[in-house]
Amino acid sequence: MLGRPRFVPLEQRFWSYVRKTDGCWLWTGSRDKKGYGRIHVGAKGIDRRPVLAHRLSWALHFGEAPSNVGVLHRCDNPPCVRPDHLFLGGQGSNMQDCAEKDRIAHGERVAGARLRVADVEDILRICGPGRTESYRSIGARHGVSEATIRDIASGRTWRRVREGKSAA
Numbered sequence: 001m002l003g004r005p006r007f008v009p010l011e012q013r014f015w016s017y018v019r020k021t022d023g024c025w026l027w028t029g030s031r032d033k034k035g036y037g038r039i040h041v042g043a044k045g046i047d048r049r050p051v052l053a054h055r056l057s058w059a060l061h062f063g064e065a066p067s068n069v070g071v072l073h074r075c076d077n078p079p080c081v082r083p084d085h086l087f088l089g090g091q092g093s094n095m096q097d098c099a100e101k102d103r104i105a106h107g108e109r110v111a112g113a114r115l116r117v118a119d120v121e122d123i124l125r126i127c128g129p130g131r132t133e134s135y136r137s138i139g140a141r142h143g144v145s146e147a148t149i150r151d152i153a154s155g156r157t158w159r160r161v162r163e164g165k166s167a168a
């Protein structure tokens with residue numbers, strides 16, 4: 001129906017606020033007092049809440065960071081959401097442990113965080129030369145959309161995994 005609000009996936013909303021430059025990828029949406037980008041996630045009236053844009057960027061690229069671990073900027077530029085400019089703070093010996101638990105608890109909450117590097121490697125392998133399965137079917141198996149698979153296959157997303165693979 002005309003005029004009816006259309007559901008826009010979180011990942012797509014995220015990228016609509018990102019302006020890539022040769023260096024930092026700048027958040028063009030709203031910012032907090034310190035200059036960090038913010039975006040609202042969750043369903044209206046249920047679990048809608050603001051999250052930091054660079055934390056969401058980390059989640060979309062690498063999986064959700066544990067809530068007790070900071071996502072920090074190498075470039076010291078708060079509005080930057082470029083994944084390779086970010087790193088996790090905190091050096092606890094049980095960090096890996098926490099990350100694992102957090103994934104189990106929250107992995108399904110962030111739409112783009114459902115895929116892990118291992119999933120993406122699997123998807124890239126299947127989407128390589130001689131692909132016999134449709135993007136839709138591959139997506140269904142991994143719980144993501146056809147478009148998400150197409151983006152991975154074309155290198156628009158998860159480029160790091162792709163490049164790591166081709167270099168190997």
Ligand SMILES: [Zn+2]
Pocket residue numbers: 023024025075076077080081082085
């Ligand atoms: Zn940066």
